[in-house]
Amino acid sequence: MESASIILDGSYATSVLWAVSGTLALLLALFLASGLESRHASVRALAEIVINFGRCVPTSLYVLAAGMLSLRLAPWLDGPALFVGTLPMFQPAALAVCLALAFGSAGHLAKILQSSWRTIPVETRDQFRILGLGVVESGRLAFCECALTALPPLSARLIHHLHNTAFAALFPVVDLFGRVQAAATSSARVVEFVTLGTTAYVILSFCIWLLFRVLEQTFSPRRPATERTPA
């Protein structure tokens, strides 16, 4: 019962950390990917540098740097208590870890988005412009066009991002890995907690995969009815 409570609390905290940092990473990735497609060479070069800087340095180093900086600045920082279970004094550290995780993944996500965007035929892209569609409608159409090639690698990368949230355990920020590590050390039931922790990561990863699989099925272009095999 006690182990179940530890795993559930940790899973909930990890889910929040993943959702917040993953959303930030996706938004930053969209921004960087649009920078890669800019008309200005300097903007493209800047986006490429930021992306490569984000990709080539290990995420753990970003988390360490951001967490240590936030601990120094903690007395001057105040914000909403987003991260359940983390003490109020370490909420800025949790937010800093979140931002570092987002930056560590944004470059990878941006490259996946760029790669997918470039599979859209130039005629289709021209249609978005010629039809005079608004930003929202163009975005929706572009998403549908990119869904087939973008969603599977995005799903795989966001599962990797879920595993990266374990770096939060470097600081007093509540997450699944930290809870499992603490419980295994204090109770000496290492095998039990490692098995439970791994199972929890597998279940969370399956949920992410399932979500993206449903999106892929929903948004992938359908074949015209005439091309389908008759029943």
Added chain:
Amino acid sequence: MSWPVLLETLLLGLAGDRPGGLLLTVLTFAAAAAGGLLLATIYAALCVASPAFSWPLMAVSVLLRSVPPIMLVFALAHAPGMSIATAGLLGLVLYSFSHVGETLRAYLAAYPPVLSDSARVAGVHPAFDWCVLRLGWCLRRGLPALATHWVSLLKDTGILVVIGIGELTTTAKLIAESSASLGAWITVLATAGGLYCGAACLFLAAIARLQHAIDPAARAVARLSTSSGLSPTSCCGTR
């Protein structure tokens, strides 16, 4: 430890235990990436060619992807009859396959029907169609997405530290732990971080050259965007 000795150890491994350090990291990475790509190609082709098989195959792939790679390597190292080196390499190959497989599946599924119809009408042999035309298209289109995973894989070879294989992370850890001062400890870890970053940057530069060589549209993008200031969006995609 003096700088030349530190660099030599981090690049080649500890004396008497070579190859190690960055050299072993790069060798492991290359083997894992190649093995992962081979398995991923078979997986993606099976998923696209036979949708009935795709769900169980995808379930296996997502299960491998769901287990943190460090746990995968650790579990394989404790499998009976498995040597440490085999476990480490197999763990990385499976980890790479689970990510690359999804990317290749996505791009193979998006292969334009008009191209497959043209190949069929032209009487192209199905093996040539799949192995050269479709796979070539996928690799050209998906190269940035694949390369970004390979950058991750290069850094993630560091998980072999849990089973004591002497690649860069393990070597850096061993040297850092034997250092007496905090300053020396930070220097060793920062140098190792810099070597990872440098290796990843070199790899990305090589990928950019490869893309430029194999993708005519990428050459056109570079030419047009430098000569006329056009965005890559406006001159790319007709491949």
